[in-house]
Amino acid sequence: MAKDVKVHFVGAGPGAEDLITVRGMRLLAEADVVIYAGSLVNPKLLEYAPEAKVFNSAEMTLDEVVREICTAVSQGKTVVRLHTGDPSLYGAVQEQMRELDRRGIGYDSCPGVSACFGAAASMDLEYTLPGISQSLIITRMQGRTAVPERESIRSFAAHGASMAIYLSTSLLTELTEELLAGGFMEETPAAIVYKATWPEERICRCTVGTLAKTAEEACIKKTAVILVGDVIGAKSFEESRLYSPDFSTEFRKAKL
Numbered sequence: 001m002a003k004d005v006k007v008h009f010v011g012a013g014p015g016a017e018d019l020i021t022v023r024g025m026r027l028l029a030e031a032d033v034v035i036y037a038g039s040l041v042n043p044k045l046l047e048y049a050p051e052a053k054v055f056n057s058a059e060m061t062l063d064e065v066v067r068e069i070c071t072a073v074s075q076g077k078t079v080v081r082l083h084t085g086d087p088s089l090y091g092a093v094q095e096q097m098r099e100l101d102r103r104g105i106g107y108d109s110c111p112g113v114s115a116c117f118g119a120a121a122s123m124d125l126e127y128t129l130p131g132i133s134q135s136l137i138i139t140r141m142q143g144r145t146a147v148p149e150r151e152s153i154r155s156f157a158a159h160g161a162s163m164a165i166y167l168s169t170s171l172l173t174e175l176t177e178e179l180l181a182g183g184f185m186e187e188t189p190a191a192i193v194y195k196a197t198w199p200e201e202r203i204c205r206c207t208v209g210t211l212a213k214t215a216e217e218a219c220i221k222k223t224a225v226i227l228v229g230d231v232i233g234a235k236s237f238e239e240s241r242l243y244s245p246d247f248s249t250e251f252r253k254a255k256l
Helices: 022-030 043-048 062-074 094-102 115-123 153-157 169-182 208-218
Strands: 007-011 033-036 053-056 079-083 107-110 136-140 162-166 189-194 202-207 224-228
Touching: 007 022, 007 094, 022 043, 022 079, 022 107, 033 043, 033 062, 062 079, 062 094, 115 162, 115 189, 115 202, 115 224, 136 153, 153 162, 153 169, 169 208, 169 224, 189 208, 202 208, 208 224
Parallel strands: 007 079, 007 107, 033 053, 033 079, 136 162
Antiparallel strands: 162 224, 189 202, 189 224
């Protein structure tokens, strides 16, 4: 890392405090100031930065966040901007980076484990089963943040690929309508994973047709990722060619 970098955008991971990267944990330990994404970040992660001054960005505007970063950097301090999951997904980091660029402040990014991967781990799920799906679409419903028409749920659903849908738990009736309009069936497997990898994690398996009912019965209204696709619970699928005895690779010759 460049010596003049004083600001680190760090992915906190999906929730469990031991699912932050080793680099992220080290950066927290070295931080003088931590600005973290409120209730979306497990507060136990702040224990890795016991000497740091801590700010909760849920209570701050963009200008206030940037002001605190600039103040710390002007004093020679190191700042960690701690975002939930991976900062590159719905992290609103680019606007912060743009403000730092305008001020000539150096920064870097440390990736994190996103919620859809934490959810897959909790469910022992593979999104890319041969013969069923070889793609994962990560998207969201349109809410207060607009979604381009070309990226609508129904247009993505038409591919029949595995889907991880963020920031949409309060819109499950509309989500179901969009998924059905795009080609999924009411009986297509789905899951609502609330606070993946947190101690209070809950996994509700359901179908596209029962998403809204399942969430209502479980009293889940936010902080969940919605998974959709035939890979969920699949028992019959093709084996990977990579390990087939009649498949040659750079490291192994075919045995049949």
